[in-house]
Amino acid sequence: MNTPDSTHARAPLPRPTRRRFIRRHSATVRITHWINVLCLSVMLMSGLQIFNAHPRLYWGKYGADTDHAFIVIGSRKQADGLHGFLRIGSLSIGTTGLLGVSQEGNAVVPRAFPSWLTIPSYYDLGAARNWHFLFAWLLVINGAIYLAHGFWRGHIRRDLLPDRDQLAPRHVWREVLDHARLRFAKGDEARRYNALQKITYLLVALVLLPLMVLTGLTMSPGMDAVFPFLPDLFGGRPSARTLHFITASLLVLFVVVHVLMVVLSGFWNNLRSMIDGRYAIDHSGEAR
């Protein structure tokens, strides 16, 4: 049944693999996903521009130049020119060309993040803040629609909460091994997200992104007057700023792994499912 019959080789029958389309993503999920892509890209790049204005991160209630910073992106002038570095705690890494010192037009300049990673590409803190806050509004509205829809219509409970069988340690370990071998689910198992996926998506949607918004709001002196518990929650405004940066880094890490997984586990199928909602499933035992 599965092996193509050689006598019919000249007039191929429909492929013997049973390929079925399921509806994977609702319209709300698809639209909010792509708006989120836009918002996070703009907010990351304008955020790096804002960071460039003071590329030092502190912990505590206050933090300025004379206070101890535990993450610094800086530059040093030496005999052979400018050198960029990233310092985390007492560990200093040379990063000339990327962090601390990079090319801007024809000149090599001290600059925490390089101009090709920032919006605008030239130094303009005011404009970067405008970009950041405009897209922050869009992000928050978009996120609220996603979460309201997700809880209301059961997307989060049905598709993202791990099923009981998926939480068994043996199952999770199996998934870790499968991921490491780049073996992806087929057949009925591909109808649902695997446990690692579910946990990651929940972490991003319910922890990292809300944390991003909350630590962002904590940096606003106005919002701190409205919600005085905010700075206390994160150990101070400078701490909130540091957490904002670390959480953003975790989101970047998520996006890198997410895109890599999308490419490795069937790029066009995944991409199509996030555009028109249809996701093809090849049934097990039948070679593709």
Add this chain to the structure above:
Amino acid sequence: MKSGFSRRRMLAGLISGAGAVLLAGCDRATQSTGFGALLRNSERLTMESQRLLLGRQSLALEYSVADLSPVFRANGTQAPDSEEYNQLLENGFADWRLQVDGLVQQPLSLSLDELKRLPSRTQITRHDCVEGWSAIGQWQGVPLGRILDLARLKPGARYVVFHCADELEVTFDGSGRYYESIDLLDAYHPQTLLAYAMNGKALPVAHGAPLRLRVERQLGYKQAKYLMRIEVVPAFDTLWGGRGGYWEDRGYDWYAGI
């Protein structure tokens, strides 16, 4: 193998090319009239929603003496570079007067001693710079609302403009002179002070001697230093760059609550 390599290079070239076009697009959008206006208008949305939540009286966080920054970073002008200011400084500001005028029934000219004799408020608050750093300091001064009450506002008064002694950018037309403005809601806020003391001592020159503004629910660039004159106005669009402040004229938002 070779074709795979060049295809990979082409793809990388395509992606970086597309990135460069997008970035240039963002730069162009920033400077365009339409999108540039949209970018700046998000300020209104932020301000209206914060004001809705803030109300008139909600206070900025106050800290304890234990929280004070060991060194409070002095930003912007460290010492105004003018004959006039240096003379005032040499004299211990005995000849300095704060002018209060504009849309007021009773223009005022107040000496430092007169200000110090008015009931004062002391508060330990956090100063948040737009660049991202924060410092905690103690401020003592006269609530601005009290001065405005003494001068009695005329109908039509909407904003309070602070004219400063320092020129942050040296220009021929004087447009580099520091100034700031706030609306009456912030002007009458109980924590909005004309501060003459910092951390229990007379306000140091680097921090704006003899008098600076504290408007605690907004960022550092609103905290104008070296105050010389307070002007009550119906609008600030005819003043210097028309955006209500030195940094506002150079691209920062007038509402600095975020």
